[in-house]
Amino acid sequence: MSDRQRDALTRLWPAYGLEIADLDGPCDPVALFGRPAPLVLEIGSGMGDATAAMAAADPDRHYLAVEVHTPGIANLLDLVQRHRLDNVRVARGDALDLVRALPQGSLDAVHAFFPDPWPKARHHKRRLIQPAHVALLRSRLAPGGTLHCATDWAEYAESMRETLIADPELVDPHDGFAPRPAHRPVTKFERRALTADRPIFDLIHHRRP
Template sequence: MTTVDRPLRIVRTYHPRRGRLSGRHFDALERLAQRYAFVPGEPVDVLEIGSGMGDATAEMAAADPDRRYLAVEVHTPGVANLLRLIEARGLSNLRVAAVDAIDLLHADIPAGSLAAVHVFFPDPWPKARHHKRRLIVPWRVALVRDRLRGGGLLHCATDDAGYALAMLETLDADPGLRNRFDGFAPRPDHRPVTKFELRAVRDGRPSFELMYERA
């Protein structure tokens, strides 16, 4: 399906980790995983890469019922928690995929189909030797852009100043993306505060927003 080349040797943007599961998480996975799982071929409007524990994702989907959301997360407790939130809030417009987002974009998301892609507080991989693992690097951005429809939005946020500048440089250099603002974007009121963002506020770190649309 893809029209974008990818490196022959794939470097993942995350370290696989299972994490500790509570009884309610086991219950959610057992009862709800199939019910709310993404089925390849289903239409998607908004893709969230790395939904964490899912609180912000569920809030956005609840406030935007006319668009179909897909949350991609590989951390098992986060998947389980989001499944519980979907059930508790009765969300019919949110599905979950516990897979690598880049693999999903390549195999299961048609070109020009997404209205928005959200990348909120991804791992900054601060050491130089790990920068290849960052999500916002040219070839991964090209893939995301290819899956956006015309005018579709790539919305990123980070509390790592170095990564923010690298994101700005990478996104500005992509020939098919246009910055909606002059540099960093103002924080939109509609984006819920995430747990990572709360931690940054507590530690005195500012957050940076970037909003680019497919030209």
């Protein structure tokens, strides 16, 4: 970490951070942010640039970013301070444990941008987008809420598509892969993929009203 990131982590974590392993009961989003607002869950926020950009452009919604990489958490906290983003909180730990602690129907959207594809067949069970996990994520979406995934791994993209369309409570308005939405910032992983001429796949599904 840079000195600026280390300083941001030390000063801002008490106000903006959430240690998932320390949760001993339900997680109340209103208490976490201090006021009610539609909530977006960002799973795997990386260095936080995309999360900060979306939160800055979308001040009427709260953004709860989940990450395990401490330098990424510190960098996002630094961005929160620099851009005065009072609608961002940062959680460290297992995203699925956090989702289990959130109330059903409490999320306006879930973003999973470029999750680890775990390309080896024996590791597919570790993938985020699989039927049991999708059912859990969907249960926390409000009716009409959005589950938005993106990947540059073609085989994982097809697996994601099959898993999402198989969930009876999710609706696919695009009948397959979605056009890249303008509101999704280009991430570090996406830039790498574009440099390597790998296609990008977006999947956007909604919970049934």
